[in-house]
Amino acid sequence: MEGLTFGPLSTLSSLVEELNPYRVAFLTNTTVERLWLEKASNWIEDPIKIVIPDGEEYKNVETVMAIWRRLQDEGFTRKSLLIGLGGGVLTDIAGFVASTYMRGTLLGLVPTTLLAQVDAAIGGKTGVNFNGKNMVGTFYLPNFVLIAHETLSTLPEEEVRNGLGEVAKYAILDRKIYALTKDFEGISETLIRECALFKAEVVEKDPEEKGMRRILNLGHTAGHAIEKLSSYGIKHGLAVAMGLAVASKIGEELYGFDSGKVEELLQGMGLPTRHPFGAGDIIREMRLDKKAWYGRIVFVVPVEIGEVVVEEVDEGVIRRALEATEDDSWSGGG
């Protein structure tokens, strides 16, 4: 994909130089500021530095307004560049601000979590929470995304695992990624690159999520419901892993997919393969999802590794898959 760069943080200076912006503003949060802002910005004299509090609860319109205000005060223009440095919360906010301030400014993203490097920072979806997750947002492609592997060196183990749920998803969608994850010994630069490129390629074919991009929802139909039922106590990546296990059981019943492969994959990555909720509760929650189509439940169903279909699935099949993957002794996963 155009705009996707893999390299050290020091690559930033040449990426910015190419855009020749009027001003440069870094947007980051308190955690990432402490760890990486100096290294990311020491090549440039006097950039604007905007630091927001850390947490999903700050991904809202109030934060966005504070950033707009600050940009205005600093004389930031349409020809200026906003660089979002941080995890998915930060890159979503940065994208939203850049797409709305003066009807769109230059935007660069430097994702610093595994989840943001393989997923959130790629594809141009931006947004903030507003009476629900990501209820307000835009599609806005950044001028560049720099994936700097070094930034993951400070990422807590829990956040690495959170990103692995998406990596496991890509492994089912793509044979090459599956081969890279088979005897999993930890996340590598190559694996991140392949996942990021895979998403970029899918998005390029369907930028506004009208068709093909829906395959990226693999594991998310049940995953989102599980996340919600746990009141977000089960982290996204783990819920997606559980959702992958459910989808693979559906694939097994409908297409003879070998769900053992997914179980092995998830276990190899230290991810859970069982969820703690009753089938009825999950089905009810899935019908309420914003992606459910007039209450009908659409699943991304694996047919084999590297091949999926997107279709409405009969409730009986879903119920059996949910029951086969339920484990009421689940206590935190992994």
Ligand SMILES: NC(=O)c1ccc[n+]([C@@H]2O[C@H](COP(=O)([O-])OP(=O)(O)OC[C@H]3O[C@@H](n4cnc5c(N)ncnc54)[C@H](O)[C@@H]3O)[C@@H](O)[C@H]2O)c1
């Ligand atoms: N736009 C999209 O297509 C898309 C896709 C998936 C997820 N998302 C969004 O992404 C968000 C989740 O992203 P996330 O999982 O990255 O969470 P996050 O941004 O909250 O980051 C997780 C934690 O890690 C910290 N952190 C970030 N980089 C670090 C580093 N290098 N070292 C140490 N700590 C670091 C953060 O400060 C935070 O505390 C959600 O809001 C979700 O809606 C968006």
